[in-house]
Amino acid sequence: MKPRIYLSAPHMGGEEMHFIREAFEQNWIAPIGPNVDGFERDLSEYLNGVHVAALVSGTAAIHLALLNLGVGPGDEVLVPTFTFSATVNPVVYQGAVPVMVDSEPDTWNMDPELLKEAIESRLRDHGKVPAAMIVVHLYGMPAQMDAIMEIALRYNIPVIEDAAESLGSLYHDQHTGTFGTMGILSFNGNKIITTSGGGALLSHHESFIDHARFLSTQARDNAPWYQHSHIGYNYRMSNIVAGIGRGQLQVLDQRVEARRKVYDWYQGLFAEIPGVTFLAEPEGVLCNRWLTCAIINPKKTAGITHKHLMENMAGENIEARHIWKPMHLQPVFAKHPAFINGVSEHLFHNGICLPSGSNMSPDDLNRIETVVRQTFSK
Numbered sequence: 442m443k444p445r446i447y448l449s450a451p452h453m454g455g456e457e458m459h460f461i462r463e464a465f466e467q468n469w470i471a472p473i474g475p476n477v478d479g480f481e482r483d484l485s486e487y488l489n490g491v492h493v494a495a496l497v498s499g500t501a502a503i504h505l506a507l508l509n510l511g512v513g514p515g516d517e518v519l520v521p522t523f524t525f526s527a528t529v530n531p532v533v534y535q536g537a538v539p540v541m542v543d544s545e546p547d548t549w550n551m552d553p554e555l556l557k558e559a560i561e562s563r564l565r566d567h568g569k570v571p572a573a574m575i576v577v578h579l580y581g582m583p584a585q586m587d588a589i590m591e592i593a594l595r596y597n598i599p600v601i602e603d604a605a606e607s608l609g610s611l612y613h614d615q616h617t618g619t620f621g622t623m624g625i626l627s628f629n630g631n632k633i634i635t636t637s638g639g640g641a642l643l644s645h646h647e648s649f650i651d652h653a654r655f656l657s658t659q660a661r662d663n664a665p666w667y668q669h670s671h672i673g674y675n676y677r678m679s680n681i682v683a684g685i686g687r688g689q690l691q692v693l694d695q696r697v698e699a700r701r702k703v704y705d706w707y708q709g710l711f712a713e714i715p716g717v718t719f720l721a722e723p724e725g726v727l728c729n730r731w732l733t734c735a736i737i738n739p740k741k742t743a744g745i746t747h748k749h750l751m752e753n754m755a756g757e758n759i760e761a762r763h764i765w766k767p768m769h770l771q772p773v774f775a776k777h778p779a780f781i782n783g784v785s786e787h788l789f790h791n792g793i794c795l796p797s798g799s800n801m802s803p804d805d806l807n808r809i810e811t812v813v814r815q816t817f818s819k
């Protein structure tokens with residue numbers, strides 16, 4: 442069997458071991474230490490000065506963002522239906538209700554028109570607007586932030602930006618994750634840079650970051666003994682993990698460049714194959730191309746579907762995946778309100794995420810090309 446080509450494999454830069462070794466030499470293994478401070482500082486610098494708290498995961502960061510906003514039972518939170526479940530789960534941890542909003546076709550992210558409709562409808566039915574909205578930049582593609590922020594401002598709804606997949610992406614020269622009241626990042630194993638597992642909370646409001654640090658380290662009061670006036674969490678990133686992050690951040694721009702090249706390569710490969718389309722980059726946007734996803738229209742490919750391509754790739758030990766299944770179709774969320782226009786369902790029923798790692802070799806690309814050509818020549 443040929444070696445496996447992964448969808449999005451970790452890609453170390455080389456300096457990670459330096460920071461880890463330093464932590465070992467100083468015996469700074471225990472949580473919190475110079476690498477955590479350093480990683481937060483480096484991230485803040487990369488993101489043009491936003492405040493940062495390094496955490497155990499992106500999911501924990503969303504949870505802390507909701508806690509910072511005081512979201513709880515009786516509240517509703519607007520979320521995109523087209524996302525990974527981790528965007529929505531923390532809303533339910535807080536006893537609040539997710540209100541799902543479908544995508545627009547240009548970026549596949551939350552449709553501003555439908556968002557407005559959802560807010561107006563909740564206002565009519567409940568007499569109040571949702572307590573927050575979570576906006577996702579899926580597959581690295583920035584959402585339509587101008588329109589979304591205008592709506593958020595008009596209705597006075599705080600925005601949590603889920604930039605788990607979009608570190609390195611820019612919207613009108615501004616980093617995704619830095620538009621909203623708070624933003625979150627993920628350094629999960631499959632992300633554009635990884636710490637094996639980890640995340641971060643971002644905000645221009647320092648008080649939110651300070652409070653997140655407090656809550657993420659068991660909410661210990663400023664007292665000589667262990668005293669607690671709040672329920673706390675164990676969500677802080679460890680010093681070893683942060684060392685990986687410091688090394689990875691040094692190569693982030695290279696990773697963005699490499700993934701964008703992978704996207705260009707797929708575009709070239711599929712250029713001759715009718716019926717296969719990709720998500721184009723709107724003007725004023727730079728997408729990190731975390732994953733390259735293709736939409737396959739079987740009416741134009743003589744019946745060849747994304748499933749055929751996925752099966753053929755699996756046969757060659759190449760990992761490809763379905764596009765995210767929308768949240769309103771998930772058994773666990775199906776009972777919640779949803780504003781649906783058919784876009785996310787169309788993407789789910791026809792889309793495939795292609796191997797997009799920044800460390801794929803020329804031989805890997807040759808193997809992918811062979812399967813693609815064989816699949817569509819039938």
Ligand SMILES: Cc1ncc(COP(=O)(O)O)c(C=O)c1O
Nearest residue numbers: 498499500525527528605627629
């Ligand atoms: C869109 C989105 N939101 C949130 C998360 C959660 O991040 P984490 O796995 O670090 O908890 C992920 C990735 O895993 C994601 O893709």
